[in-house]
Amino acid sequence: MVAPAGPAVAQTTGADSTVISFDQAVNIALDQNTNLKRASAEARRAETNMWAERLDWMPSADVTSRLSRNFGRSFSQEEGRIVNESTDFFSIDGNASLTFQGLGVQNWSSMRSAEYQSTSADLSLERSRQDVVFRVMNNYISLLEQREILVVQKEELEARRQQLRQIEEFVDAGSRPISALYEQQAAVAEAESAVLTAERDVQLAESRLIQVLRLDPMTAYDFQAPELEEDVEPETPYQLDALMQQAYNQRSDLRANAASVRAAEREVTSARSSYLPTVSLSAGYGSNWSSTATELVGPNGQVIETFSFFDILDRRRGGNVGISFRYNLFDGLRREQQVENAQVQKLNAQYDLEDTRLDIALEVREAYLNYQTAVKQLDVTEKQLRAARQAREAAQERYNLGAADIVELTNANRNFVQAASQRIRARYNYVFQKKLIAYYVGSLNPNESLF
Numbered sequence: 508m509v510a511p512a513g514p515a516v517a518q519t520t521g522a523d524s525t526v527i528s529f530d531q532a533v534n535i536a537l538d539q540n541t542n543l544k545r546a547s548a549e550a551r552r553a554e555t556n557m558w559a560e561r562l563d564w565m566p567s568a569d570v571t572s573r574l575s576r577n578f579g580r581s582f583s584q585e586e587g588r589i590v591n592e593s594t595d596f597f598s599i600d601g602n603a604s605l606t607f608q609g610l611g612v613q614n615w616s617s618m619r620s621a622e623y624q625s626t627s628a629d630l631s632l633e634r635s636r637q638d639v640v641f642r643v644m645n646n647y648i649s650l651l652e653q654r655e656i657l658v659v660q661k662e663e664l665e666a667r668r669q670q671l672r673q674i675e676e677f678v679d680a681g682s683r684p685i686s687a688l689y690e691q692q693a694a695v696a697e698a699e700s701a702v703l704t705a706e707r708d709v710q711l712a713e714s715r716l717i718q719v720l721r722l723d724p725m726t727a728y729d730f731q732a733p734e735l736e737e738d739v740e741p742e743t744p745y746q747l748d749a750l751m752q753q754a755y756n757q758r759s760d761l762r763a764n765a766a767s768v769r770a771a772e773r774e775v776t777s778a779r780s781s782y783l784p785t786v787s788l789s790a791g792y793g794s795n796w797s798s799t800a801t802e803l804v805g806p807n808g809q810v811i812e813t814f815s816f817f818d819i820l821d822r823r824r825g826g827n828v829g830i831s832f833r834y835n836l837f838d839g840l841r842r843e844q845q846v847e848n849a850q851v852q853k854l855n856a857q858y859d860l861e862d863t864r865l866d867i868a869l870e871v872r873e874a875y876l877n878y879q880t881a882v883k884q885l886d887v888t889e890k891q892l893r894a895a896r897q898a899r900e901a902a903q904e905r906y907n908l909g910a911a912d913i914v915e916l917t918n919a920n921r922n923f924v925q926a927a928s929q930r931i932r933a934r935y936n937y938v939f940q941k942k943l944i945a946y947y948v949g950s951l952n953p954n955e956s957l958f
Contacts (some may be wrong), residue, residue, distance in 0.1 A: 527929070529647055532720055532730065536643045537636060537953060546628075546635040549696040553621070554629035560621040566605040572916045595800075599820075602633040602782075607787070609780025623770035637759070640953045641946045645701035646719050648939050650712040651732050655931040657705040663924045664698040671695050687913040688939035694917045701924075707820045744882075747875050750948055756951035757954075761867060764860040771853035778849040781842040792826030796916030798831050844861055870947045874940065880938040881933065886928070888933040895919075895926035 527535070537543065577594040608774055677683035716875045717724055754759065796819045803812040814822070837840070902919035905911035945951040 518616070524729040526729045527720075527729060527733045529643075529733040532647060532716070533549075533643050533953065534639055535720045535722070536639045540635075540639045541721075542860070543632075543635050543639050545757040546632040550628040550632045551624070551933060553625040557618075557621040557625040558836065560614075560618040563618065566603045568601070568603040571598075571600045571602070571793075583889065595798035596795065600791060600796035602789065602791040604787060604789040608785050610779075610781035612783060613777045616780060620773035620777065623766045623773065626772065627763040627766035630759040630766065633759040634763065634949075636953045637946060637949070637951045640951060642719050643716075644942055646712065646716040646941070647730070647733075648935050650709070650716055650730060652869045652932060652935045653705065653708045653712045655710050655734070655935075657702070659924060659927045659931065660698070660702045660705045664695070664702050667691070667695045667920065670916070682909070683913075686710045690913045691846045694913075694920070697856050704710035704825045745875060745878060745944065746873065750871050750875055751868060751946065753950070754867050754948040755864070758863075758867055758947075759894065759949060761860070761863050761949075764863050768853070768860050770919065771849070771856040775849040778842070781835070781845060784832050784869075787831045787833070788829070790828045791830070792822040792824070794824035796820055805885040843902070871944075872922050874944045874947045878944055883938040884929075884933040887936055888930040889954065890929045892923075892926040893920060895923040899923045 519865045565719055573596070577596065581588055671688075671694075674688050674691045678685055678688045703758070713730065714724070717728065718728065722728065722797045800819050800823075801814055803814070899919040899922070902911055906913070906916045919956060940950065
C-alpha cells in the first residue's frame with residue numbers, strides 16, 4: 508500500500524481493508540499528489556533564485572593559492588640574472604569584485620523580478636493545494652452519493668421481494684391472477700439489476716478516489732463517510748457581486764498572475780538596461796614566496812642576510828584597487844532582441860491575467876447559479892419524497908384491498924425510489940455547491956475540516 512507517513516496514515520482493520528476517513532484522504536492527497544509536488548519544487552526553486560539575485564548586490568570574493576617548482580634556466584628577480592636551478596614558488600592572493608550591470612539597473616530589476624516570481628510560485632502552490640482538496644472532496648462526495656443510492660436500491664429490492672411473497676400467497680389463494688405474479692417477478696428482477704448497477708457505480712467511484720489519492724489499487728479500502736446533517740438548512744443567500752469581489756481579492760491564481768505581470772515588467776526594465784554601461788569595482792591583496800629569495804647575496808657571492816618564509820611574504824605583500832567601465836557599441840541587435848522578447852513575455856503575462864479574471868467571473872457566476880438551484884432542489888425533492896412515500900403507502904393499501912392492480916403498485920414503488928435517489932443527490936449537491944463556491948472564491952482552506 509502506498510501511504511504517507513505522519514498524520515495521513517490510515518488505520519487498518521483486520522486483514523481485509525484499510526479504513527480511511529475524509530480528513531485522512533485529504534492529508535494523503537496533499538502528501539502524494541505529483542502536481543502539488545511539482546508546484547512545491549517550483550516554489551523552492553523560485554525562492555533560491557530570489558536569494559541569488561539579492562546576493563548579487565554583494566561582492567564576489569575568492570582566494571587563490573599556487574605552489575609550483577620550476578626546472579632549468581629562469582630569470583631571478585632577486586639576483587637580477589639568469590639562473591640554472593630548481594626554483595620553488597608559492598603565492599596567495601585574495602580578490603573581490605562587484606559589477607553593476609547597466610549602472611545597477613539590471614541588478615535591481617532582476618532582483619525585483621525574482622522576488623515577484625517567488626511570490627507567484629508560492630501563490631500557485633497555494634492554489635494547487637486547494638485544487639487537490641477540491642478533487643478529493645468531489646470524488647469523496649460522489650462515492651458517498653453512490654453508496655446512499657445503493658442503500659435505497661437494496662431497500663427497494665427487499666420491499667419488492669416482500670411484495671412478491673405476498674402476491675404468491677394471493678395467487679395461491681386465488682384472489683389474484685397469475686399475471687400479477689409474473690409482473691412482480693419482473694419487478695424484482697428489475698430491482699436486482701438496479702442493485703447491480705448501483706454496486707458497479709460504487710466500485711467505479713472508489714476506483715476514481717483511489718486514483719486521486721494515488722493509493723495501491725490492489726489494496727482494499729474502507730472510505731468512511733463524514734458526518735452530514737440530516738436536516739440541511741440553506742444558509743444566508745449569497746450576493747453575486749460580493750462573491751465576485753471576494754474572488755478577485757482572494758484567488759491565489761489571480762494574484763499569482765498579477766505577480767507574474769510585475770515580474771515581466773521588471774524583466775523589460777532589465778533588458779533595456781543593456782543600453783547603459785557596465786561598471787565594475789575590483790580589489791585584491793596578496794603575496795608570494797620564492798626559494799631564490801631566502802638569502803640576500805652580496806657582489807662577492809657572500810650571504811648578507813637570510814629571510815624566513817613569513818619575512819618573504821611580508822616583504823612581497825601588496826594589493827590593488829580598480830574601477831572599469833564597459834559599453835557595448837554593437838552586439839548584432841542582441842539587445843533589441845532581448846528587449847522585444849521581454850515585452851512579448853510581458854504581454855503574454857497580461858493576457859494570462861485577463862483570461863484568469865474572465866474565467867473567475869464565469870466560474871463564480873456558474874457556481875452561484877448552481878447554488879441557487881441546489882437550494883431550490885432541497886425543497887422540491889423533500890416534497891417529492893414525501894408525496895412519493897404517501898403514494899406508495901396508498902397504492903399498497905389499495906392493492907391489498909383489491910382496488911389497484913400490480914402495475915399501479917409497481918409504478919408507485921418506482922416513483923418512490925426515484926424520489927429517494929433525487930433527494931440524496933440534492934442533499935449532497937447542496938453541500939458540494941457550498942464548497943464549490945468556497946473553492947471558486949479562493950476561501951477553501953486545505954488545513955480545515957470540510958465537514
